[in-house]
Amino acid sequence: MTDYRRLRVALLGAGAVGSQVAGLLIRHADELADRAGAALDLVGIAVRDVDAPRDVELPRELFTTDAEGLIVGADIVIELMGGIEPAREQILLALTSGADVVTANKALLATHGPEIFDAADQVGASVYYEAAAAGAIPIIRPLRDSLAGDRVRRIMGIVNGTTNYILDRMDREGSDFADVLADAQAAGYAEADPTADVEGFDAAQKAAILASLAFHTAVPVDAVHREGITSIDKAVMDAARGAGYVVKLLAVCERLDGADESPSGEAISVRVYPALISREHPLASVHGANNAVFVEAEAAGNLMFYGAGAGGVQTASAVLGDVVSAARRHIAGGVGVGESTRANLPVLPIGRVTTRYQITLEVADEPGVLATVAGILSERSVSIATALQTVLNEANGEPGTARLVIGTHSALEQDLSETVDRLAASDVVARVVSVLRVEGE
Amino acid sequence: MTDYRRLRVALLGAGAVGSQVAGLLIRHADELADRAGAALDLVGIAVRDVDAPRDVELPRELFTTDAEGLIVGADIVIELMGGIEPAREQILLALTSGADVVTANKALLATHGPEIFDAADQVGASVYYEAAAAGAIPIIRPLRDSLAGDRVRRIMGIVNGTTNYILDRMDREGSDFADVLADAQAAGYAEADPTADVEGFDAAQKAAILASLAFHTAVPVDAVHREGITSIDKAVMDAARGAGYVVKLLAVCERLDGADESPSGEAISVRVYPALISREHPLASVHGANNAVFVEAEAAGNLMFYGAGAGGVQTASAVLGDVVSAARRHIAGGVGVGESTRANLPVLPIGRVTTRYQITLEVADEPGVLATVAGILSERSVSIATALQTVLNEANGEPGTARLVIGTHSALEQDLSETVDRLAASDVVARVVSVLRVEGE
Missing domain, CATH: 3.30.70.260 (ACT domain)
Structure with missing residues (x-):
């Protein structure tokens, strides 16, 4: 095996995604080294309780409760704890200690994104967050890089697997919301407290991240208009079906013209609500807990990105792709690519x-x-x-x-x-x- | 406007894609500068005949017949001439002169890819080729970066718009191959000599590029098993429909186990042929001249990337995304990310x-x-x-x-x-x- 430079990788959190990431880092070490051009040494996993049960069997000596000690000295820090604190603080510590950061924390990015991206810019580091926007679907790089020379007009995303699972079953079986939700909870597709999903909070966070990226504008989650799916009943579903539509919870991010607020007249709207969509539309065929992001760009035309929206091992794939990118950047040298928020377009209220x-x-x-x-x-x-x-x-x-x-x-x-x-x-x-x-x- | 560092961009070729790229570089100069972090100065367009008519109106003083003179001194060279020579020679000249290269030349990459990627590696430059694999669909970055920590098991792609247009119309209308082909030629969807499309040559080149990337192995186009669609007639279509299938020209890139040829037992197969696919499969709903790439990865599960397969302005979007990436790399410093062909898996013949x-x-x-x-x-x-x-x-x-x-x-x-x-x-x-x-x- 090639004699690679070694990079120190620190993992924060060992839940459903974290334990899969740790397992894959260990199991596929040789292959990852070949792809990254560097050996990725998992030097520790910071958790609250080293003895808690994990989804994947991992060497006990990797676990520590001393997150700060682990972060300082790491080349790459993977944050998979979720929540705002201490995730925010520890990511900032990682960046100021010279590490690149990989995170799947959509709640944090949708609320404190600008602070974190600024901190990364100041030290020339990068923050990677492919897993924060639509699970395993690679959407961040296409928006940030592939479409960097184009102009996105609109994004329509099915970005929450739980609500798509519920709406899809209601549509196919003619069942009622409460029954399907109860089934989904029993099957593990929905949380015991389903509020974050069914009221659209999760989708709104992802919408804020996608809109920020697509429109080069910092969009806080508070600026996202949000409606959930709890009012969708069998009668609504039946009426939609009769009219050739299907009901989907959509995250819509749109570029608008003719706004007085900005010199160019350009503004944006970001909103999450259940909407009717024609059965002929590619988004209508996204079934079960799958996600898809439909992008309308001026030059590229219509694009769609489809895949699993969640799941520990699926999300772990997105995280590891980011880890390999971070490692390549470390090896190649140079400063990281910062987030572009230069367009700074006003976000209009739903009424507009x-x-x-x-x-x-x-x-x-x-x-x-x-x-x-x-x-x-x-x-x-x-x-x-x-x-x-x-x-x-x-x-x-x-x-x-x-x-x-x-x-x-x-x-x-x-x-x-x-x-x-x-x-x-x-x-x-x-x-x-x-x-x-x-x-x- | 911010005072950006200026990068010299040279364009080789001003056909359907090239003239769109030039037009967008000029028209969106400010916006592209903001995204790239550098001003992208189009310093010249090398063509055979400066007086030939173009799809987009462009300043006459940009045109030159002296490609070599233009290339030397450029920071980024965009090759959109097509064909093997002089494209190959001029790309090698660009790399040795210190430029990063953006190309949409699938024929060249599928035959001389390793030579070009090696040349780039030696000088630490990068070759970007998003537009070479599936038109405007962002598939290169997802395969190279997003899935870098995962293992691709299989790719099934509808990567040729002309044949999908023909097969889709045959399927929908019950028409015969020759009639639809004649219509497609009249409508500009098919060339006067349709061989490259209907015999699968174009799809085979794209399959070679996708497989190389997905399996970290240099796959020459000669190793791709290829069958065209000329034998698909109305009777075949009818029988497929009756059995719940649709006929699509598929590029299949697959990881195989149990091969004696490689130490790990792993090998790959790359093949292009018309195949039956269930009408329930996401690829079955790819209509008209659209393209889609369906990826089965071990951790990420099933992903699909969908969009326009060809077209001047659509392809220009992919090219400009690459130009912005190349510019960011120039500004950030460091060496380019080379192609990974370390896995070097044997390509098995179709019989295996x-x-x-x-x-x-x-x-x-x-x-x-x-x-x-x-x-x-x-x-x-x-x-x-x-x-x-x-x-x-x-x-x-x-x-x-x-x-x-x-x-x-x-x-x-x-x-x-x-x-x-x-x-x-x-x-x-x-x-x-x-x-x-x-x-x-």
Whole structure:
């Protein structure tokens, strides 16, 4: 075996991903050395409890509770603890000690990204985070490097495996949200407290990271508009299916023109919500817990990146790719490539975005209702693309009422949401059954 | 605007891609400078005829016929001439003059890749070639960097847009090969001489590049087994559809175990042929002239990369991403990351591969035929997974004959192809209608 320069690799955290990373570093040491051009010596694993059970059997002498002692002197620090502190502090320590950092910590990057990237810039080190955006799907390098000479118009991502698993099963089986969620929890696809997934918090963090990268702008997670999937029930799913759509929780990152806030008129929108997408769209065929990121670029056209969204060993693959990159940089010398946030575009609130709504109403089954509804829409210049009225009976609803599904043309979110408020307040509308955006058209 | 260090960029060739690259370099100069951390000055465009018409309007003073003069003194040389010579010579000149090189030249890399990568290694420069493998789809960085810590088991790629366009239309419309080809030529989707596309030469070059990268092994294009799509007719398409398959021209790059040729027992196979793929497989939904690369990795699981396979402006996006990477490397300092061919695995001939065949035969409609056919298969230990016999009449064939479709279990190619020879020679077989491999199961 070639006599390689040796690099000291420190691992922080030995959970589902961390223990897989440690196992692969040890098991594939020779092959990784060939690829990195350097031997990657795992010198220690910092954990809270050295005796806790692990997913992978690892040499006991590697474990330590002294994270700081391990970090100082390492060439590459892999942070897989998750959470904000002490991850933030230890990453900053690693950077100031001269190490490159690999992390999968989306919560940290979506809240303290600029601080960490600045710290790396100041010492000429690099922070790698392929595993933070869409599990094992290689999306960071394509956005940062491959599309660096292009302009991204829009990203639509299915970036949360749990919600895609739930929505996909509801769609295929006609089941209800609560039942599928309970099943998903039993099968380990959803956490006991599913809030982070089903309320879109996890997807919002990933959206912030993807938007920052695609638009060269620091996007804090607070600037991401977020809606979860808990209001999606069997009726909504059935209606979507009937209209040729499927419901997906989408992270949408979009470049907008004509904004007064920026000299170029350019701004961005970053939002997470359940949306209707045509069954012909490539994202519609992303099933189960898989993820996919659909990118619309000015020159490259439409691209899609598809793969497993989560899982210990899948995420470990992304982490190890970053470790090899970090090692190559160490060997090659030179300074790391910093994050580009020079575009610094304003992030507009959801009201400023142009979308299309599909509004499902329960209305009185009497003459003139459609005219009244159409009148309310026209007050805010919302024009109707499709309208479908179904008279309800005992089998499918309240006799004497009808279900009215209105698809709008593109309009400003603010006008659309005010229109929905007016509809809800109208005498002819018994109930607003659902309001969903239509994306990907 | 920031006062950036200036880099001299030389462009060789101003065809469909080259003129788009030049136009984007000029039009997006400020934005590219921000992303690269350096101003990218297009200092000249070497062409054979400075007065030839171009797709994009460009300043006349940039054009020169003196390629060598332009190359010497450039920091980054973009080679978009195509062909082997003088592209090879000029790339070598660029590298020895201290420039990094960006190229989209798949023919050159698939034949002279090792020579060019060695030359780059010797001077510490880098060769970037994202546009050479699958048009605008970012696949090189994911394979080289993102999956550097993983092990790729298999790649199945739809890497030629022309043949996918033809096969997709044949599948959707039930049309015949010759008619669709003529249409594709009229619409500009296929060349007047379609040989490079329909005989699989273009796909074989891309397969060689993908396999080299995925398996860290120099794979010359001559080692790629290649079959084209000219034998795919309406009857083959109909039979595939009836069985739940679609026919795609696939580039398959596979890691094989148990080979005596290598100390580890590992070897690879690289092959291009039309194959049956289940309609449920993600590759089946790649329509029109689009490309997609499906990657099966040990840890990351299944990934797919999808996008436009060709087109001047799409390919220009990939080239510019490489130019920005090359510029960052120049600014950061350090040596370039060389190609890793350390694994150096043997490339096995097609006969050593394990595949599944779907064999369609025209046989006499008489008792005992299936037994005879089954007997011939068992002689080479090929076992039958499915058998479907349809009696033919005047409407669908020769009365008194039957069509027999045999799906085999996995077996060695050599045994399968010998079995087909024996079937063809058998008295009960009137004609071997088609033989296709089944992939992706």
